[in-house]
Amino acid sequence: MDYPSISHHGAIRGVGGSCHQLHLSSVRSLLVDCGLDHDAGRRAACEGTPDFRDPGIAALLVTHVHLDHVGRIPELFAAGFQGPIICSEPSAHLLPLVLEDAFKLGFSCDPERVEQYLRRVRRAIVALPFDRWHDLSVAGAACRVRFRRAGHLLGSAYIECDVGYSAGGRGTRFVFSGDIGASDNPVLIAPHSPRYADVLVLESTYGNRLHEERSTRRQCLEQAIERALADRGTVLIPAFSVGRTQELLFEIEEILYRKSLIQHSSEQLGTPSLLCAPVDWAQLPIILDSPLAVRLTAAYRQLSEFWSGAARQRLAEGRRPLGFRQLIAVDSAAQHRQVVNYLASTGRPAIVIAGNGMCSGGRIVSYLKSMLGDRRHEVIFTGYQAKGTPGAVIQASEGAEGFVMIDLDSAMYEIRAKVMTLGGFSAHADQAGLVEFVLGMERAPQKVVLVHGEAAAKRALAEQLRLRFQARGWQVSVEVPDAVGG
Template identity: 60%
Template sequence: MEFPALSHHGGTRSVTGSCHQLHLSPSTSLLIDCGLEQGGEASAGVGLAPIGFDIAGIQALVITHVHMDHVGRIPALLAAGFRGPILCSGPSARLLPLVLEDAYKLGISADPVQLDRYLALLQRLIVPLPFEQWHCVVEQGNVTCSIRLQRAGHLLGSAYVECDVRVEADEASSRIVFSGDLGAPGNPLLRPVRSPERADILVLESTYGDRLHAGRGGRQQRLEAVIDRALVDNGTVLIPAFSLGRTQELLYEIEDILHRKSLVSEGCQGLGDDPLEAIDWSRLPIILDSPLAQRITQAYLELHEYWNYEARQRLSEGRAPLGFAQLVCVDAHAKHQKVVNYLKSTGRPAIVIAGNGMCSGGRIVNYLKAMLGDPRHEVVFVGYQAKGTPGAVIQASEGVQGFVQIDLDGRMREVRAKVMSLDGYSAHADQNGLVAFAAAMASVPAEVRLVHGDVSAKKMLRRALEQAFARKGERVRMLIPS
């Protein structure tokens, strides 16, 4: 085996389970991500099944971001005896314990003593690194490896990883880049992605390598129209959302809508027959019913220095994009049930954001059971619904005329609530974004490996990359690891 070399322990068969090993010598390596393979990408828990590969010689684990399909096997890695540093960005260092604590309680044990022991070990191993600065990770004999984290725009703290490897002192270094998950442009909170200066080997995600996203330009206006309709109908808008990333984007945009609406209503009292004029926008409750999402949102607030300029500017103006006055946080389960019953029985409009994002469990299910049969209410999807999940079934009823039923907790329930899907909220780069990331480098990579995507997405992205490189007069070795 020539060094540096790569082996893949996940992220090759599907969109989940990213885990890549960078071999620097026969006995020395780095691990980039240690993610969980998730059926339907809806699982929240983790397990302690065998890690699936030999961990001897792994000097450090480098985390691109804290979604479970990139970090969910960390408990198994620690159970196998790994005690090296877990290197990640500052925001990821703050978010990782929150995500893994929740998953550990759901999938392994909620015993407080065991949980505290696990979290204490995790905290000892986490090493936050600043963006855009080189950090030497390995220096053994003739082998050296430094890494640099660059913003990936996928969620707060997400990074792609540049690895600069020198095997012999008198040889040029090799640059291996792991994309992690790359974000779509225009995220309201995050700074944009910039392509690396170079890469000899690029390990590139391909989640949406076979499609183009709808533009983000009108998504806030579409969300506003949904809220307007709910206010007129005196209904509840139910938004199933993932706790990390999507929820914070929604809160940011809802705050902006409410900010503008309250200003408009102050200047337009009694100027016509529009029913929305009678609404007191300042009293419209935005209910965040997810304890994990609340903790993550608080962490986002504390990490505001990592937001983009526009978002930080709102803070400087005295606004609270993620902690505004109308935001109601529901923690205890008893309080959750009271909120469900109240909204079901009253005619007061509200917006509810609750987990989980695919309606396969969590608190959103209780809202659906209570409200799906009432046409006053509306279910709004802002993310992908995996085939076979309740969310996918409900989403498929959008625009359908006639009788539609869904099985929730073993009972068939009629879908009479309005259903709508809002485009423009994908956290992943589409095919154009992935091609631009790879093709914009000053010198094209010698090799591109496509991971973290379905087979069709990888094949279509490979074709698009080959065409992009051909336009530059270059041929690049394209691999789809198995």
């Protein structure tokens, strides 16, 4: 093996289990992400499983805190890893919350064991500010790293690694994209391309798709809510706890704010506001039913210095986009049962955001069991539903003739509720955004390695990149790895 080099231990044949090993020398390496793959087939095939017992792993670099990028950290610790976990400052706040939840689900709920584990996590975390170099030179291998905003979720970063650099000249620059976000996220600062990369490891989640215009998504969400609530039903929005939940709350708060302005103006003029009928928006409860999402949303509020300028402007205006008056946080299991029973029996209009995003577990399942069979209610999907998940089955029933049955916890339920999918909410850049990220560099990379995408997405993105490189006269190797070696 030549050095420096990369081994890919995950996100090769799909979007799960991101884990890349940057070999600095024959005895020292860095891990970039250590994610969990939710696909049982790929896990059984042991796709490039890294040897976490390797004493040469000097550090773990974390691009962001989604479980498909950090979910195997408990395994890394169990194998004896003693190095630092290096991440951005916002990720340093969010990571213990995410890993606590993962540890309880996958290992133990014993309070003593959980606290012991969290102490170890906190001791290991090294928080780096964005856009500053940090020296990681080890055992004669010169290396420095820098975290740059990726715009995927709060704290997300792409990571620049300079290996073999010196004061008199540069070495080899590796750039790991992590997950690149869309440029018009309402909460986050948009990502900018790196100045250059010798080797770019690039995600390809939506390498074969172009997203709908985000400018219309709030209008579509508002119309969908009005349609559902006109039937005196509940709107159920499955969402993962970090990223999507906070983005939805931002959009809903904006809708409520504009509705309040319309209502206030109508009252001053002494005229009824037809725009607010049939929904009494001022009294509409927005229910956040996920203990983890509640804690993460509180952390988001504390980290407002990392929000976009437009998001911070809302705070300056005295608004509370992640803590508005109508937002109701449901924490305990007893509260959860009460809310489900109340909404199912009364038909009180409400919006419920609950995990998990693919309906394969979490509190959303209780709502689905109680409400899927009632035409008054509506399920709104704003994110990708993986094949084989309950969310995909429910989503596929949209527009179907007759009624579809679904298996939830080994019991069959009829889907009579309305189902709708809203585009424009993806936290990932589409094909155009990914191509722009690469072409925004000042000079051509030597190699682009496509990971974190299905085969069709990688093929389409590779083809588009090659065409654009050719048009620019750039000589770039575009690779799609299908084995451990990079």
